[in-house]
Amino acid sequence: MTATLLAVQVLNGLQLGVLLFLVAAGLTLVFGVMDFINLAHGVQYMLGAYLAVTFHQLTGSFFLAVPLALAAALVLGLLLEFLVFRHLYDRDHLDQVLATFGVILFLNEGVQIVWGSAPLSYPIPALLEGVIPVMDGFGYPIYRVALILVGLATAVGLWLVVTRTRVGMLVRAGATNARMVSALGVDIRRLFMIVFGFGAMLAGFAGIMAGPILSVEPNMGDGVLILAFVVIVIGGIGSIRGAFVAALLVGLVDTLGRSFMTDIFRTVLDPSAANQVGPALASMLIYVLMAAVLFFRPSGLFPAVGR
Amino acid sequence: MRKVLTAAAVAAVAMIAGAAIAAEPMKIGMMVTLSGPPAVLGKHIRDGFQLYLDQKGGKLGGRDVELIVVDDELKPDVALTKVKGLLERDKVDMVTGIVFSNILQAVFRPVTESETFLIGANAGTSTFAGRGCNPYFFSTSWQNDQIHEVMGKYAQEKGFKKVFLMAPNYQAGRDSVSGFKRYYKGEIADEVYTKLGNLDFSAELAKIAASGSDALFTFMPGGMGVNLVKQFRQSGLDKKVTFLSAFTVDETTVPATKDAALGLFSASQWTPDTDNAANKAFVPAFEAKYGYIPSLYASQGYDAAQLIDSAVGKTGGNTSDKAALRKAFEAADFTSVRGDFRYNTNHFPIQDFYLVKAVKRGDGKYHTAIVEKVFDDYGDVYAAQCKM
Numbered sequence: 001m002t003a004t005l006l007a008v009q010v011l012n013g014l015q016l017g018v019l020l021f022l023v024a025a026g027l028t029l030v031f032g033v034m035d036f037i038n039l040a041h042g043v044q045y046m047l048g049a050y051l052a053v054t055f056h057q058l059t060g061s062f063f064l065a066v067p068l069a070l071a072a073a074l075v076l077g078l079l080l081e082f083l084v085f086r087h088l089y090d091r092d093h094l095d096q097v098l099a100t101f102g103v104i105l106f107l108n109e110g111v112q113i114v115w116g117s118a119p120l121s122y123p124i125p126a127l128l129e130g131v132i133p134v135m136d137g138f139g140y141p142i143y144r145v146a147l148i149l150v151g152l153a154t155a156v157g158l159w160l161v162v163t164r165t166r167v168g169m170l171v172r173a174g175a176t177n178a179r180m181v182s183a184l185g186v187d188i189r190r191l192f193m194i195v196f197g198f199g200a201m202l203a204g205f206a207g208i209m210a211g212p213i214l215s216v217e218p219n220m221g222d223g224v225l226i227l228a229f230v231v232i233v234i235g236g237i238g239s240i241r242g243a244f245v246a247a248l249l250v251g252l253v254d255t256l257g258r259s260f261m262t263d264i265f266r267t268v269l270d271p272s273a274a275n276q277v278g279p280a281l282a283s284m285l286i287y288v289l290m291a292a293v294l295f296f297r298p299s300g301l302f303p304a305v306g307r
Numbered sequence: 308m309r310k311v312l313t314a315a316a317v318a319a320v321a322m323i324a325g326a327a328i329a330a331e332p333m334k335i336g337m338m339v340t341l342s343g344p345p346a347v348l349g350k351h352i353r354d355g356f357q358l359y360l361d362q363k364g365g366k367l368g369g370r371d372v373e374l375i376v377v378d379d380e381l382k383p384d385v386a387l388t389k390v391k392g393l394l395e396r397d398k399v400d401m402v403t404g405i406v407f408s409n410i411l412q413a414v415f416r417p418v419t420e421s422e423t424f425l426i427g428a429n430a431g432t433s434t435f436a437g438r439g440c441n442p443y444f445f446s447t448s449w450q451n452d453q454i455h456e457v458m459g460k461y462a463q464e465k466g467f468k469k470v471f472l473m474a475p476n477y478q479a480g481r482d483s484v485s486g487f488k489r490y491y492k493g494e495i496a497d498e499v500y501t502k503l504g505n506l507d508f509s510a511e512l513a514k515i516a517a518s519g520s521d522a523l524f525t526f527m528p529g530g531m532g533v534n535l536v537k538q539f540r541q542s543g544l545d546k547k548v549t550f551l552s553a554f555t556v557d558e559t560t561v562p563a564t565k566d567a568a569l570g571l572f573s574a575s576q577w578t579p580d581t582d583n584a585a586n587k588a589f590v591p592a593f594e595a596k597y598g599y600i601p602s603l604y605a606s607q608g609y610d611a612a613q614l615i616d617s618a619v620g621k622t623g624g625n626t627s628d629k630a631a632l633r634k635a636f637e638a639a640d641f642t643s644v645r646g647d648f649r650y651n652t653n654h655f656p657i658q659d660f661y662l663v664k665a666v667k668r669g670d671g672k673y674h675t676a677i678v679e680k681v682f683d684d685y686g687d688v689y690a691a692q693c694k695m
Binding site for chain 2: 002004005008009012015016108112116117118119120121123124131133134135136137138139140141143144212213214215216217218219220223255258259262275278279280282283
């Protein structure tokens with residue numbers, strides 16, 4: 001029984017990690033390539049989910065809603081880049097933090113005006129309903145398995161784009177030395193725009209995929225944003241590979257900590273004390289992990305070369 | 308002669324002043340949470356209050372009302388600043404609303420110390436029901452523990468063998484678990500405290516399945532509850548484990564959880580289908596005006612307006628005679644939409660509590676409905692400690 005429970009929790013950890021990766025991939029690219037701190041990346045995740053709610057209402061189909069919401073997330077990302085972010089690339093980090101924080105407030109309030117403050121949702125598509133039986137009366141939802149597979153496929157796709165294509169080469173070069181790339185005659189502004197739009201779309205994709213299992217509500221992106229920053233700091237800023245490894249690591253550590261921390265403390269403490277200490281420590285665990293990684297590798301697990 | 312003239316002049320001035328008081332609108336400060344995900348709770352309370360006010364042509368107790376709504380942003384420091392603004396700048400006659408316990412704790416003293424009546428429409432912290440009770444505080448909701456006690460009593464009566472307890476890791480979560488345990492004496496499989504604002508319960512659900520429990524008791528307000536209900540259903544655990552909850556399945560969450568919540572249990576003092584004349588008028592009027600089904604929070608807002616209406620009506624519109632107004636509040640001479648309602652010695656209601664469950668209405672909308680009565684005319688356990 002314990003082995004089954006452990007296996008289920010590992011799957012849960014992977015699923016959280018995959019979701020985090022989708023958000024963190026865009027964030028690390030924008031931060032790494034453009035040296036731009038985008039706090040508003042979390043609201044792109046939220047917008048993806050809200051757009052999926054609307055398109056699901058309009059079309060009634062999950063598989064139609066996903067591409068429509070993705071396209072809309074891309075358009076919104078590009079629009080934000082055009083209206084706000086491109087004016088901030090040359091400013092220092094504090095200005096960027098302030099401005100993008102303003103975007104968070106604006107958009108969080110905006111979704112409340114458009115969609116209301118009550119949580120929303122859309123159902124799992126019929127094709128992916130049902131469970132894989134694990135224990136008596138408990139199964140692992142097929143949708144979550146699909147989520148893990150889609151996330152892994154996206155990771156492989158991203159890796160191919162970054163390492164095997166011309167755009168990917170420019171992105172890597174931009175992460176190493178943006179000025180030199182520009183001096184070699186590449187339109188760095190257009191590259192930035194592509195990276196930004198793509199990052200926004202990935203975050204939106206994470207939101208869309210999370211919609212059927214989580215509630216779609218205002219501020220849903222804020223918690224994810226913090227976790228995504230932890231992921232990119234652990235993984236090394238600007239590194240897709242680092243983001244991938246760190247996202248899975250954070251997902252696993254957080255999930256396993258939550259499930260087993262209290263039980264571990266119960267072996268040494270009395271139950272009520274363990275109930276106090278366990279949850280408190282479990283929620284700190286990923287930050288402890290981050291501190292430990294930074295202590296031994298100050299620029300993260302896989303720092304982008306040249307930074 | 309001179310004396311008579313003076314007396315007449317004084318009387319005249321007093322009358323003019325009196326008339327001025329009656330003509331001036333009564334100011335009511337409403338503090339509710341209108342930011343972030345819990346904004347929906349504040350919105351329900353505000354809409355409930357506003358509905359009654361509009362039904363009475365903008366008057367309560369015969370006086371025109373100026374309602375000042377402020378958002379506490381669920382931040383105690385912000386709430387404190389804003390409530391001081393209400394008291395000192397706006398000079399409100401009373402304060403109402405207050406969704407969360409930590410906000411109540413922040414504003415309780417400044418309001419009551421300025422001898423302004425505080426009509427709580429939701430949060431019912433144990434401190435203010437027991438030792439810290441106050442002559443200037445009245446609640447139109449419940450004492451927090453009571454809702455959890457309903458579930459504990461039901462679980463005990465129903466004979467569940469092994470119950471798994473889960474709540475967010477903060478004071479209200481721990482209170483909820485102790486409230487449940489006050490009446491439930493069976494075996495407890497485990498107590499799990501999740502991070503406040505936890506989104507994914509997959510790890511916890513696996514633990515519940517592994518524990519072999521026959522019921523789950525949980526307190527997961529707002530979006531946390533929506534997530535839990537959906538994931539509980541998706542895992543197939545609903546076939547084996549009975550879902551008992553408090554503030555998790557109600558009209559603020561069932562529009563999002565839809566079919567996933569159907570048949571899941573919760574506790575409440577009111578549901579939209581509560582069978583009495585006042586409620587039969589309230590629910591359709593609310594839906595017609597706002598286009599959504601009211602929750603218990605909306606009913607508490609509506610009752611807060613009714614309570615003020617009845618009390619200020621009794622004193623003839625006079626809000627400066629505090630002792631008379633307090634007596635009028637204590638009488639609670641209005642027809643609550645929940646049915647039985649009278650005040651206990653600690654100014655919390657003595658009322659009935661029900662086991663409720665989520666149902667789907669003919670027109671495809673979702674709401675909660677009464678399953679059975681669990682407590683009749685029930686007061687809270689802290690009232691005995693209240694010396695007032």
